[in-house]
Amino acid sequence: MTTLTKQPGPGLSAGGPQKSRRRGKPAADFRGTGDLKIALLFIAPAMLGFVLFYLVPTIRGIYLSFTEYSILGDPEWIGTRNYERIAKDPLFWNALGVTSQYVLINIVLQTALALGLAILMHRVAKSTIVRGALLMPYLMANVIAALLWFWMLDYQIGIVNQLIEWTGLPRVAFFGSEQWAIPTQALINTWRHMGYTALLIFAGLQAIPHSVYEAASIDGSKAISTFWRITLPLLRPVLVLVLVVTVIGSFQVFDTVAVTTAGGPVNATRVLQFYIYQRAFNEQDFGYGSALAVILFLILALVAFIQMKSLRGNQSDLD
Amino acid sequence: MNTKKAIGAVAVAAAAALALSACGGGSTGGDSAKGEISYWLWDANQLPAYQQCATDFQKTHPDIKVKITQTGWDDYWGKITNGMAAGTAPDVFTNHLAKYPDFIKTKQLVALDDAVANDKVDLSQYNEGLADLWVGQDGKRYGLPKDWDTVALFYNKKMAADAGLTAEQMASLKWNPQDGGSYEKAIARLTVDKNGKRGDEPGFDKNNVAVYGLGLGGSGGENAGQTEWSFLAASLGWTTTDKNPWGTHYNYDDKRVQDTIAWWASLAQKGYMPKLEATVGANAADSFGAGKAAINSHGSWMIGQYTGYKGIDVGIAPTPQGPEGQRASMFNGLADSIWAGTKKKDAAVKWVEYLASAACQDVVAAKAVVFPAIKGSSDKAAAAFKAKGVDVSAFTQHVKDKTTFMLPITDNAAKVAGIMKPAMDAVVTGKAPASSLSAANEQVNSLFAK
Amino acid sequence: MTTIDTRPADSRRRPQKKPFNWRRTIAWVLLAVAIAVSVLPFYWVLRTALSTNGSLAANSASLLPADFNLGAFKRVFGLQTAEEAIAEGGSGASINFWQYLWNSLLFSSITTAGAVFFSSMAAYAFARLRWKGRDGVFSLFLATMLVPPIFTALPNFLLVKNLGLLNSMLGLVLPYLFMTPFAVFFMRQFFLNMSREVEEAAMLDGARHWRIFFQIVMPNAAAPIATLALLTFMGQWNEYFWPLLVGTSEESRVLTVGLGVFKSQSPQGAPDWSGLMAATLVSATPVLILFALFGKKIVNSIGFNGTK
The missing domain is CATH 1.10.3720.10 (MetI-like)
Known part of the structure; x- marks a missing residue:
């Protein structure tokens, strides 16, 4: 489900410079609306899929958010009552807090680790085997990865806790304690996506021309300042892509929670999408669930917008 | 199911645009005892038994073909509900007491009264009370009983022997909410810390426990403590709801249940039971199988699981006696129901009746996985278990002695679970006192106020 | 911080041309840790898949398969009868x-x-x-x-x-x-x-x-x-x-x-872990093969695309 949005593309990495190059060129031969007919032909199949399986369901979902609907009956229009109830729903605010916590940990951890790995790969190991090994977790389905870790991290019979005990440290209730539950979820996700994200950043690193580094070394820049002054700014388009996609994907965390803690302990992992699922499908309050989903959508749109604006994702400092 | 206009219009447009013809087409057979019917169940361990039933059934009803689909519990109910919305639910399916009130409310089940009357189904052949569970508030019957389960104590025989506890002692434990009685003594005795000190010995280190006297599966908040504490609270005379079935008032504000929970949660503080946070993960049964717990209270459907662990000799003791000397166990029964949207009602009725007959239930009994609803078949199942070397009298005793109470059947079951689970978790982790259940109870009861 | 000047060239030069480099060693150690974290769980998948399900709980601390047994793979390929599967503590569900x-x-x-x-x-x-x-x-x-x-x-x-x-x-x-x-x-x-x-x-x-x-x-x-x-x-x-x-x-x-x-088939039941892990391995195989065949190409295409 969520894998779709978690697949950032390497192709974007050099999107910025291209765009500006195009901007400079008067598109004499592609002017006006002259291509409309042919464009419609090109876009028709995708449009059909878009309208049928994305647009209409979304509009329908928005409509349902103003109704009381149990899936098995008919929807009944109740105006904005679902939204009023959400504003006063402590579980919604809790879900919002828990989700934000997850997003934050996930982003910091995943981006930092992936960036570090990418630099390591770039500097010492370019072999496909290393990259392949780091990519392996990504080949495992989300649900399976969650179950595997659920079992390995088990307090009583999990191998990880066994190892921890052998080192003389106390066992950790990874999923059971309220402090650990969300970080654990984020760690699992980081495990699965770290290598993949590193590979993307790695591609971005490779795109930086050596002449830039050579210039820096002539200036006598130190390694660390080279990193901050040159590498990082030049990586911006890739990093922005990675961040935007990871943040959006993280907000939609669902499968790992659903197959492991199911919202608990108490409400520690009742993240937004799981709460939506619980209300809509378990408790068959589809109207309320839809209203929650609309809010999640608005949050995502806002976050994406702010990120694009504040990080100036479309431009790279290479120009 | 009413088709929404917008979707319908889009669907037509899409069909035209695609110019793809859906293969086949709905062959809507008439209401006759003919054709293929679908049957769903969740327990894979019972699949071979019901497959056998289907084969036998088809011999006597050559016009009917039964197609069995097994789907694990986690996905089962979602698929049924979606199937009902989409018109693809199974004709007949295994139903659960906690789920069927919602199905009645949304008119998804076929009332079986006429069939029972016409075909003279003998409702007295089932273990007492089982048939009544499936009568709705409207007085109509929505399911025919197929099996039942009760609760008992699974214990590690070797650990008990090492602790000096005989099978007789294990079978005659007594409990009260003040000091826990001999039940708590046994649990304490069976608890062993890292240094080999027992829970009732001086110098016991409660923070470094190797074997817990009592295993913990969860707080039981979502299922009225079915296998965790309901058998204790009920021995004090407590009932979950004002009446059952179809109560409209929950009793979690009662002192008896709060005392029970407080005592039970205190076991974790004393180090006799794992903390709740340690039990989220591989389940309680696996921890028992790993030798991390000496006693687990669990339901009879778990017999196969517990006896399947290699290298662990399992004993089964009845739940402890309460202060007044009586035992208690929640009694839960499954049934087969017919979906209201079925196009082959007559055939479905025939199949449900066959499932509820001794012919099929004896087949199930012989496989020794669950206890069938019919009295005679239950005895056969107990004998089949015995033949496999498992003494199940701790489960059957409750039924014989009539010390069972029914799983609470009310509306809003999913919402009640949604409120009670976090509330009970908070109490068991020690974050909130047992008295905090009164607030949750109020929330629950407000569901029934409208 | 004495090696700054060689840094840009570092990524192009062959490693054997250089003398022992402690930064390089640290880098390799870190990379090795990352690889271990990525790959070792797969060993646990394999170890579990080769175990008898009923013996897993009692041998939770063993790093080797518990009661070595190919039954889990047989279950995945549908070669075991339900009775055999249940006897091993596995899932009796049929699978095609x-x-x-x-x-x-x-x-x-x-x-x-x-x-x-x-x-x-x-x-x-x-x-x-x-x-x-x-x-x-x-x-x-x-x-x-x-x-x-x-x-x-x-x-x-x-x-x-x-x-x-x-x-x-x-x-x-x-x-x-x-x-x-x-x-x-x-x-x-x-x-x-x-x-x-x-x-x-x-x-x-x-x-x-x-x-x-x-x-x-x-x-x-x-x-x-x-x-x-x-x-x-x-x-x-x-x-x-x-x-x-x-x-x-x-x-x-x-x-x-x-x-x-x-996965667990009944409420509160335990999953058939060895079956699940065997299934994970088997179902990941086609993707692994694809990756082994085209992995290099993809990595190259990322590079190609990035440097453009």
Whole structure:
């Protein structure tokens, strides 16, 4: 489900410079609306899929958010009552807090680790085997990865806790304690996506021309300042892509929670999408669930917008 | 199911645009005892038994073909509900007491009264009370009983022997909410810390426990403590709801249940039971199988699981006696129901009746996985278990002695679970006192106020 | 910090030309840790798959398989009877492995082919053609990436039902067949980067957009298309929720759903861990093979694409 949005593309990495190059060129031969007919032909199949399986369901979902609907009956229009109830729903605010916590940990951890790995790969190991090994977790389905870790991290019979005990440290209730539950979820996700994200950043690193580094070394820049002054700014388009996609994907965390803690302990992992699922499908309050989903959508749109604006994702400092 | 206009219009447009013809087409057979019917169940361990039933059934009803689909519990109910919305639910399916009130409310089940009357189904052949569970508030019957389960104590025989506890002692434990009685003594005795000190010995280190006297599966908040504490609270005379079935008032504000929970949660503080946070993960049964717990209270459907662990000799003791000397166990029964949207009602009725007959239930009994609803078949199942070397009298005793109470059947079951689970978790982790259940109870009861 | 000057050259020079470098050693150690963390859980999958399920709990601290046994793999391939499986503490559910494998292949290939092809067409229109409302429509497409999938699951389910396609491969495939927002986004980004010169020359020769697209643009985009196809295929191969809703029949049940039988089948029950892990290995194999075959190419295409 969520894998779709978690697949950032390497192709974007050099999107910025291209765009500006195009901007400079008067598109004499592609002017006006002259291509409309042919464009419609090109876009028709995708449009059909878009309208049928994305647009209409979304509009329908928005409509349902103003109704009381149990899936098995008919929807009944109740105006904005679902939204009023959400504003006063402590579980919604809790879900919002828990989700934000997850997003934050996930982003910091995943981006930092992936960036570090990418630099390591770039500097010492370019072999496909290393990259392949780091990519392996990504080949495992989300649900399976969650179950595997659920079992390995088990307090009583999990191998990880066994190892921890052998080192003389106390066992950790990874999923059971309220402090650990969300970080654990984020760690699992980081495990699965770290290598993949590193590979993307790695591609971005490779795109930086050596002449830039050579210039820096002539200036006598130190390694660390080279990193901050040159590498990082030049990586911006890739990093922005990675961040935007990871943040959006993280907000939609669902499968790992659903197959492991199911919202608990108490409400520690009742993240937004799981709460939506619980209300809509378990408790068959589809109207309320839809209203929650609309809010999640608005949050995502806002976050994406702010990120694009504040990080100036479309431009790279290479120009 | 009413088709929404917008979707319908889009669907037509899409069909035209695609110019793809859906293969086949709905062959809507008439209401006759003919054709293929679908049957769903969740327990894979019972699949071979019901497959056998289907084969036998088809011999006597050559016009009917039964197609069995097994789907694990986690996905089962979602698929049924979606199937009902989409018109693809199974004709007949295994139903659960906690789920069927919602199905009645949304008119998804076929009332079986006429069939029972016409075909003279003998409702007295089932273990007492089982048939009544499936009568709705409207007085109509929505399911025919197929099996039942009760609760008992699974214990590690070797650990008990090492602790000096005989099978007789294990079978005659007594409990009260003040000091826990001999039940708590046994649990304490069976608890062993890292240094080999027992829970009732001086110098016991409660923070470094190797074997817990009592295993913990969860707080039981979502299922009225079915296998965790309901058998204790009920021995004090407590009932979950004002009446059952179809109560409209929950009793979690009662002192008896709060005392029970407080005592039970205190076991974790004393180090006799794992903390709740340690039990989220591989389940309680696996921890028992790993030798991390000496006693687990669990339901009879778990017999196969517990006896399947290699290298662990399992004993089964009845739940402890309460202060007044009586035992208690929640009694839960499954049934087969017919979906209201079925196009082959007559055939479905025939199949449900066959499932509820001794012919099929004896087949199930012989496989020794669950206890069938019919009295005679239950005895056969107990004998089949015995033949496999498992003494199940701790489960059957409750039924014989009539010390069972029914799983609470009310509306809003999913919402009640949604409120009670976090509330009970908070109490068991020690974050909130047992008295905090009164607030949750109020929330629950407000569901029934409208 | 004495090696600064060699830094830029570092990445190009062969390592054996250099003397012992402690920074390099640390880098390798860190990398080795990362690789271990990534790969070791797979050992645990294998170890569990080769164990007898009933013995797992008692041997939770053993690093070797508990009661070495191939039964879990037999269960995955449907070679064990329910009775045998239950005796080993495994799941007795029946499983039609080869049928599910075929369904998975069909589902993943068709959706990948369709989504990549149609999305490329759309992406071309978004990147290269000039038409009114283009950016607006593209933003709309992009916005769909933000719609929580759970939101559209039920309406889509009802739509497929109204089309009479429930439990058919076509119904399973349909929502992914025409596009995925990500694929459109990905390909558009690539087309924006592509040099226009060849296209423009062809245009002057009077070639039509169709011809340009099929004879010039697509062949030039072979590498990113391969990358996208592989990513999409992997995503589809692991897809769970939608096939669970729509593909109930034997003809439409894919591997991820079919192997769900190893999860807990009854409330409070324990999963058949060895079966589940064996299934994980077996079902990941096709993706692993794909990766082994094309991995290098993909890595190269990322490089190619990035340096452009």
